[in-house]
Amino acid sequence: MQVVVAGGTLVLLLLVWVGARLCRLHAPRLPGVRLDEAAACYVDEAASDGRLTLIAREPGGLPVAAPPDAGSPLVFEVALPRDAGRAAVLIVTGQRRDGQTVLRTESWDVADAVAAVLLHLRDRTGLPPGVRFGWPERHPLTQWVRFVLLGSGQTVLLTRHLLHEAEPDPGRRPSVHVD
Numbered sequence: 001m002q003v004v005v006a007g008g009t010l011v012l013l014l015l016v017w018v019g020a021r022l023c024r025l026h027a028p029r030l031p032g033v034r035l036d037e038a039a040a041c042y043v044d045e046a047a048s049d050g051r052l053t054l055i056a057r058e059p060g061g062l063p064v065a066a067p068p069d070a071g072s073p074l075v076f077e078v079a080l081p082r083d084a085g086r087a088a089v090l091i092v093t094g095q096r097r098d099g100q101t102v103l104r105t106e107s108w109d110v111a112d113a114v115a116a117v118l119l120h121l122r123d124r125t126g127l128p129p130g131v132r133f134g135w136p137e138r139h140p141l142t143q144w145v146r147f148v149l150l151g152s153g154q155t156v157l158l159t160r161h162l163l164h165e166a167e168p169d170p171g172r173r174p175s176v177h178v179d
Contacts, residue, residue: 005155016154030112030166032089033120039094042101043121048074049156052121052129054103056114056155062097062174066178067132074101076131078113081106111158118159118174120167131159131176 035043051090054076055064066073083085090105090113107113114131121129133156160176167173 019039022175030119030162031087031107033092033109033116034089035092035103035120035124036094038093039103040124042074042094042123046074046101047121047125047127048124050127052125052127052140054118054121054129054131056131056133064098064134072101073132074103075103076117077102078110079104079106081108091118104172111155111162114159114173115166115174118163122172122174127176128172131175132177132179134179 031105049071051071053066053073055066055073056076057064059077059079061077064075065164086108087106090106090107092103094103095103096102103117105113105117118129118131121127156176156178163173163176165179
């Protein structure tokens with residue numbers, strides 16, 4: 001039974017990967033990014049110690065615990081937009097919520113939004129930022145069903161891939177971590 005589930009998962013992963021790669025061939029490039037005044041101030045403040053770390057979470061999620069080596073991390077949320085159009089420029093807003101500094105934007109494609117914001121922050125501050133994603137606390141079968149039916153679960157890999165395409169120099173490339 002386990003071999004059948006593993007084989008089925010592998011075949012589905014390959015099919016989804018090939019489909020995603022074919023769709024990406026014709027997809028638009030990373031959107032532009034604009035920080036509002038508060039977000040720009042928070043980014044500059046966080047980068048003042050020589051490092052810049054974002055912690056990705058779902059919008060409205062619980063406060064996140066910062067890793068000890070993260071300095072002054074910024075929480076980053078990507079919400080689904082209210083309209084059906086695809087924005088050419090992401091507007092990143094900043095606010096303080098639950099004792100944390102939160103940067104938030106709207107996009108239909110979370111991986112594109114994360115990669116675009118990381119590259120923008122790198123260009124703004126001169127520091128290669130890092131983003132940390134949390135590992136979901138769901139049962140593996142539930143996670144597999146969500147992946148097959150909804151296509152969720154590829155954000156980390158796709159973000160990393162987009163960053164590799166956009167920045168060939170590893171020293172300037174933003175980093176992606178999963179905790």
